[in-house]
Amino acid sequence: MSVSTYLILGSNSFSGGSFIDYLLNNINVKIIAVSRSVEGRKSLLAYKNNSKMHRVEFHKLDLNKNLQEIVDLIHDNRVSYIINFAAQGMVEQSWRKPIEWFNTNTLSLVSLLNKIYNFNFIKKFVQVSTPEVYGGCDNIKESMNFAPSSPYAASKASADLILYSYFKTQNFPVNYTRASNVYGPYQQLYRIIPKTILSIKKGVKIQLQGGGKAIRSFIHIDDVSRATVAIANSAKPGEIYHLTDSRVISIYELVKMISDELHVNIDDCIDIVEDRLSQDSHYSMNNEKLLNDFHLKPEIGLRDGIKKTMLWIESNYNDLVTCPDCYVHKQ
Secondary structure, three states: OOOOEEEEEOOOOHHHHHHHHHHHHHOOOEEEEEEOOOOOOHHHOHHHHOOOHHHEEEEEOOOOOOHHHHHHHHHHOOOOEEEEOOOOOOHHHHOOOHHHHHHHHHHHHHHHHHHHOOOOOOOEEEEEOOHHHHOOEEEEOOOOOOOOOOHHHHHHHHHHHHHHHHHHHHOOOEEEEEEOEEEOOOOOOOOHHHHHHHHHHHOOOEEEEHHHOOEEOEEEHHHHHHHHHHHHHHOOOOOEEEEOOOOOEEHHHHHHHHHHHOOOOHHHOEEEEOOOOOOOOEEEEOOHHHHHHHOOOOOOOHHHHHHHHHHHHHHOHHHHOOOOOOOOOOO
16 A cells, blocks of 8 residues: 655744654655755754654755746655645744745745646645734634734735635635644744743843733644644645644743743843734634544643753754854745
């Protein structure tokens, strides 16, 4: 019996690389990885440290520039599952170059869909969306209307809508995942959890926007990957799923949890700065649908997940300390 083929768009991303690592550890499938950049360094790309990484076939291809090559990969390998992690993902920076965000997050997807929507061997296209499409809300459910508050959020909402139109009129088998704040080992160093850990270890203060009052929910990447596989394999096409922990925490309390684990005083670690533009103050997502349909809920608690992230940073500190801990925009 032949194995299924997964094509991972955005394989160099934290979530994409960690999803590949999860596949290698749990499922016997063929994996094609696609990213616009060369494969990342081992300290920042989970699957590069996996003894089974030889099963990953990597292609340096850009959705904006190498569309036909990607389409050919899908066609020639009769790809069963496409998981789309590819996106420009920063909120604040999206205000500076909104056209780039729409080109990558929306228009390139339209171009891809126009080429592949009638490939009948595709079993599922999983769009990795974002709760940003809703704006700031409490107890968000999958049926809630869009209210994006940034070009990034609007570009992702537009992508979700065009995918739905292909599902509705062409029976294209799409599902959506919208995860709360994902974290874990190998995450980009400008994200709040690794940045806080690394900054404390370096003796550098962390800037807390708005005093860290924003409320968020965090979910470990392994829980996200586990749910994504279940959705790809078993979800009814057209359905949306929230991947989140029901518990929420303020950014201040999150940083305090980390500083306590590292045995330092939070007041010695932070500087309070103004809030950023279009910061949504509160996200609380409802995950009952995932629980009801798949009996899935997060297994890794926040404190345990932070400890796992600390171990990764400690093991790779000499390399990570040479990497930028701020967002660097790629053209």
